[in-house]
Amino acid sequence: xxxxxxxxxxxxxxTSSGSKxxxxxxxxxxxxNGLTKEVGVVQTGCFGLCALGPIMIVYPEATFYSMVQVEDxxxxxxxxxxxxxxxxxxxxxxxxxxxxxxxxxxTDFYKKQKRIALRNCGVINPExxxxxxxxxxxxxxxxVLTEYTPDQVIQTILDSGLRGRGGGGFxxxxxxxxxKGNDADQKYVCCNADEGDPGAFMDRSVLEGDPxxxxxxxxxxxxxxxxxxxxxxxxxxxxxAIDRLKVAIEQAREYGLLGKDIFGSGFDFDIDLRLGAGAxxxxxxxxxxxxxxxxxxxxxxxxxxxxxxGLFGKPTILNNVETYANIPQIILNGAxxxxxxxTEKSKGTKVFALGGKIKNTGLVEIPMGTTLREVxxxxxxxxxxxxxxxxxxxxxxxxxxxxxEHFDIAIDYDNLIAIGSMMGSGGLIVMDEDNxxxxxxxxxxxxxVDESCGKCVPCRIGTKRMYEMLEKITKGxxxxxxxxxxxxxxxxxxxNALCGxxxxxxxxxxxxxxxxxxxxxxxxxxxxxxxxxCKDLLSYxxxxxxxxxxxxxxxxxxxxxxxxxxxxxxxINQEKCVKCGACMTKCRFGAISKK
Amino acid sequence: MKTLEELKxxxxxxxxxxxxRSESATQTRVVVGMATCGIASGARPVLTAFSDMVQTKNLxxxxxxxxxxxxLCQYEPIVEIMEPGKDKVTYVKMTPEKALEVFEQHLxxxxxxxxxxxxxxxxx
Numbered sequence: 110x111x112x113x114x115x116x117x118x119x120x121x122x123x124t125s126s127g128s129k130x131x132x133x134x135x136x137x138x139x140x141x142n143g144l145t146k147e148v149g150v151v152q153t154g155c156f157g158l159c160a161l162g163p164i165m166i167v168y169p170e171a172t173f174y175s176m177v178q179v180e181d182x183x184x185x186x187x188x189x190x191x192x193x194x195x196x197x198x199x200x201x202x203x204x205x206x207x208x209x210x211x212x213x214x215x216t217d218f219y220k221k222q223k224r225i226a227l228r229n230c231g232v233i234n235p236e237x238x239x240x241x242x243x244x245x246x247x248x249x250x251x252x253v254l255t256e257y258t259p260d261q262v263i264q265t266i267l268d269s270g271l272r273g274r275g276g277g278g279f280x281x282x283x284x285x286x287x288x289k290g291n292d293a294d295q296k297y298v299c300c301n302a303d304e305g306d307p308g309a310f311m312d313r314s315v316l317e318g319d320p321x322x323x324x325x326x327x328x329x330x331x332x333x334x335x336x337x338x339x340x341x342x343x344x345x346x347x348x349x350a351i352d353r354l355k356v357a358i359e360q361a362r363e364y365g366l367l368g369k370d371i372f373g374s375g376f377d378f379d380i381d382l383r384l385g386a387g388a389x390x391x392x393x394x395x396x397x398x399x400x401x402x403x404x405x406x407x408x409x410x411x412x413x414x415x416x417x418x419g420l421f422g423k424p425t426i427l428n429n430v431e432t433y434a435n436i437p438q439i440i441l442n443g444a445x446x447x448x449x450x451x452t453e454k455s456k457g458t459k460v461f462a463l464g465g466k467i468k469n470t471g472l473v474e475i476p477m478g479t480t481l482r483e484v485x486x487x488x489x490x491x492x493x494x495x496x497x498x499x500x501x502x503x504x505x506x507x508x509x510x511x512x513x514e515h516f517d518i519a520i521d522y523d524n525l526i527a528i529g530s531m532m533g534s535g536g537l538i539v540m541d542e543d544n545x546x547x548x549x550x551x552x553x554x555x556x557x558v559d560e561s562c563g564k565c566v567p568c569r570i571g572t573k574r575m576y577e578m579l580e581k582i583t584k585g586x587x588x589x590x591x592x593x594x595x596x597x598x599x600x601x602x603x604x605n606a607l608c609g610x611x612x613x614x615x616x617x618x619x620x621x622x623x624x625x626x627x628x629x630x631x632x633x634x635x636x637x638x639x640x641x642x643c644k645d646l647l648s649y650x651x652x653x654x655x656x657x658x659x660x661x662x663x664x665x666x667x668x669x670x671x672x673x674x675x676x677x678x679x680x681i682n683q684e685k686c687v688k689c690g691a692c693m694t695k696c697r698f699g700a701i702s703k704k
Numbered sequence: 705m706k707t708l709e710e711l712k713x714x715x716x717x718x719x720x721x722x723x724x725r726s727e728s729a730t731q732t733r734v735v736v737g738m739a740t741c742g743i744a745s746g747a748r749p750v751l752t753a754f755s756d757m758v759q760t761k762n763l764x765x766x767x768x769x770x771x772x773x774x775x776l777c778q779y780e781p782i783v784e785i786m787e788p789g790k791d792k793v794t795y796v797k798m799t800p801e802k803a804l805e806v807f808e809q810h811l812x813x814x815x816x817x818x819x820x821x822x823x824x825x826x827x828x
Contacts, residue, residue: 112755112768114724147752168725169767193738193770212727232725242711243718251708365705373706 111149113190114168118231120155120317121310121349122471123162127179128152131163134179138186148190154318156231158218159471161201166213166231173213175201218469221488223450223458226274226311226434227474230318235353238360241321247366249437250325253332254374262333263289266436268444270456275301275392275429276507276533277609278455278522284426287416288334291424296336298327299420299427301397302343302350305389306505307556309536311460312430314472316343316350319434320357324367324380326433329440331378334426339380342397344387354382389506389560393608394427396562407564408608429534431460451477455521463489465538466496478519481511485539496541500624504533506553506560507613509620510546529620531613545642546625547632551579553617561610568611571602575618582629583643585636592629596622641703644688648704653678655700662692662701720762724755730788732766732811734758737782739773746799747781753800754783757807766811779825785810794822 117123117132132152139148156164161175165185172195174185181199188194195210203216213219224230233240241247253262267282288296300323304312316323327339343351358380361367369377383401390396391406398420400406419425435457439447448456455477461484464470468490475484481501485491492498500510509530511518518524522532540549554576563569578595581587599615599622606612622629631637638646651662651671658676663669670686673679681692681701693701705711736742736751755768776782779796783806786792793816795806802820809817818824 110721110756110759111724112752113770116725147748147755169769171725171727191738192740192743192772193736194772214727233722239714239718240722242714243722245715247711248715251711255708370706372708372711 111147112169113148114151115148115190116151116153116166116168116231118154118156118162118164119152119235119349120159120230120314121347122155122159123164124349126162128163130179131165131177131182134182135165135186138182139190142186142191144186144190151234152236153233154230154235155227155314155472157222157227157472157474158201158469160469164231167195170195170210171213172210173201173204174199217487217490218471218473221479221483222474223476224474225438225458226315226431226460227318227472228438229322230314230472233319235318235320236356238321238357238364238366241319245441246321246437247325249440250328250366251372253329253440254372254376259289259333259335262329262440265440265444266333269439269447270444270451270454271432271435271439271447272455272522273429274431274435274459274534276504276531278532281428281432284416284428285330285333287414288336288424288426291417293424295338295421295423296334297420297423297425298330298334298336298339299398299401299425300327300339300341300433301392301394301427301429302341302347303385303392303397304344304347304430304534305387305392305560306507306534306536307553308464308538309462309505309534311462311472311535313347313350315430315434315460316347317353320350320353321361322437323354323430323433324357324361326436327380328367328371328378329436330426330428330433332376334424336426337377337379339378340383340401340420341380342383342385342391342401344391345384346387351382351384358382388562389556390562390608390610393610395608397427398425407562408610410607431535452519452521452524454523459520459532459535461535461537463537463539465502466492466541466544467539468493475520477521480517480519482516484520484537485516489539492539492541496543498539499542499544500540500546502530502538502540502549502617503536504531504613504616505536506556507531507609507616508533508536509616510540510549510624512624514624529616529623531616543640543642545583545638545640546621546628547579547583547638548640548642550618550621551576551583554579554614557610557614561614565605565607565611567602567605568607568614571598571606572611572614574598575602575615579618582632583638584645585632585643587629587633589630589633592622592626592633637704647688648683649681649686649688649690649693649701650704651679651681652700652702655698657698657700659697661695661697665691665695667691716762719764720759723759723762723764724767726764726767730765732788733784733786734766734768734811735771735784735786736768737772737774737780737784738770741773741777742780742782745780745797749800750781750783750798750803753803754807757804758811761812763811776822779822782822795820796822796825 165174271281272278396406396408415425663671781798783795
């Protein structure tokens with residue numbers, strides 16, 4: 110037994126900032142100091158504060174170290190672990206107060222969060238099934254198999270009000286009920302872990318930090334609908350998640366928590382992994398199932414819905430990782446507990462991946478109904494460098510932008526749709542005054558053009574045409590007529606595309622046209638990019654009043670576009686200028702401006 | 705594993721160990737002085753004795769922590785027990801055997817072991 114546990118984040122964020130090496134060094138130092146039997150090192154999943162990685166937390170004191178480097182380890186071991194003196198300079202500064210070190214749960218970042226899906230991330234070792242069991246793991250499965258009928262399970266999920274966390278927000282219990290109602294010799298339970306939105310990594314973190322929760326929930330779903338086989342469809346570019354899932358499945362089989370006759374109830378259930386090659390369209394349910402079947406991942410029309418004819422033509426349910434992560438907690442704490450959180454039509458919590466122009470980049474889980482302002486200003490720590498908030502993008506390439514006027518909106522499924530965005534899987538990208546909204550729309554369209562599978566015409570050709578129009582506008586060659594045509598095409602694609610990818614692809618354009626039409630007009634009429642992003646509409650100029658002729662700008666210009674002698678005013682040759690902005694960054698007199 | 709009892713057995717064993725990672729304001733803290741003076745006079749076995757007992761008994765409301773030198777080096781190993789809403793109790797010249805006694809009398813039954821506290825050592 111260890112008297113002290115040192116938890117080191119082994120999520121993707123911290124792994125890429127070097128936590129693997131930190132764990133090795135830490136163990137070596139602990140051994141060297143004779144603490145091997147006293148101090149246990151635990152590699153966990155994501156803590157959420159990815160911006161401050163690598164993260165390390167020492168229990169029982171709960172001292173939170175951030176941005177730990179390999180060179181710091183010897184000091185932490187000899188001072189803190191050996192002598193009980195926390196290394197003050199490495200402690201997360203938000204937890205340091207005049208009265209001493211305060212609890213992490215009292216910091217702005219964690220205080221407003223409510224962690225259900227992420228409850229074990231950053232707490233347990235995901236590769237040790239015993240630790241999961243120690244936090245009430247597999248208790249819900251045991252309860253369901255020994256005390257509940259399948260109908261009772263479904264009723265509990267229905268009563269909880271849980272809706273799909275992958276984007277659409279379809280009631281999970283209803284999905285299960287439909288699948289149960291269809292008789293067949295074989296049914297399937299699938300997990301959609303094909304997280305494809307740029308900037309979203311919540312499902313990845315659940316798989317990396319708490320893989321057993323997904324296995325347990327899938328077994329519960331299997332019992333509820335009468336399925337004996339599950340598939341997790343995860344993208345091959347999530348290597349850590351895949352490794353931990355493999356370990357978890359192996360351990361669960363060894364313990365008899367997957368396989369034949371689970372808990373002596375006569376219920377059989379097993380799970381296999383299927384790796385995807387990372388096509389965005391495979392996050393769409395029918396395309397995902399086609400891909401599991403071994404075919405090219407293309408969607409097909411619905412109906413028939415998966416609950417009627419899904420994988421291999423059998424009734425199938427498909428839920429996303431975060432949805433599953435809520436299930437065991439709902440069973441253990443009861444539907445009323447879950448339904449008491451959130452808003453009228455959106456219950457529980459939602460995980461968001463905060464990114465873009467925000468201080469605390471990372472993962473947060475908040476009760477539904479929290480306002481965008483609370484998420485960005487309080488939990489996220491606001492926008493760096495004193496810049497002004499312009500918009501928040503939710504829902505990735507299928508979603509839209511929320512402008513400053515809706516900063517106080519309570520986040521839930523219906524409110525977001527009402528203002529032209531959507532919950533999506535939970536990416537939340539913050540943009541400030543330096544972001545050009547036309548450029549953002551173009552970025553997402555470029556993504557959908559790339560990822561369109563090509564099966565239906567509105568998506569394959571329509572998104573391409575939209576992209577071309579946006580490109581024309583950002584180059585200053587657009588007309589006001591183009592804006593109308595663009596809008597018309599958006600509605601056409603929305604109505605006619607085959608699957609969710611195409612139907613939602615115009616959303617980034619529609620929502621920016623709705624809230625930031627003035628920026629589009631500025632590009633088209635004034636031939637200016639107000640945020641100073643679109644290169645073709647920019648020019649850098651030297652203010653002769655401020656220029657002292659230090660020659661610095663001319664030296665750094667990679668295109669030799671600046672003329673001028675020492676102590677003479679400099680001039681930028683607009684024909685040669687490549688608009689890299691190097692001169693502006695280097696000028697110490699603020700003499701260069703872009704317009 | 706075929707029964708819920710087997711699952712429960714693992715859960716209870718692990719809860720004691722994972723309890724080290726819990727955090728709450730209502731916890732009783734057992735703080736062991738672990739500066740050079742403490743370590744030299746044998747604080748380490750005292751610390752591990754407390755830690756093992758707390759985990760074996762699965763007492764999630766007690767945390768066993770270490771601290772630096774509090775300045776009474778001649779009385780080391782020193783153990784302070786802080787219960788919410790009560791005065792701090794300071795035990796001095798501790799050994800693993802005394803630790804067991806303090807654990808059973810003080811932490812389990814709530815009775816301060818007067819013969820090991822600092823007041824018993826101070827000149828009258």
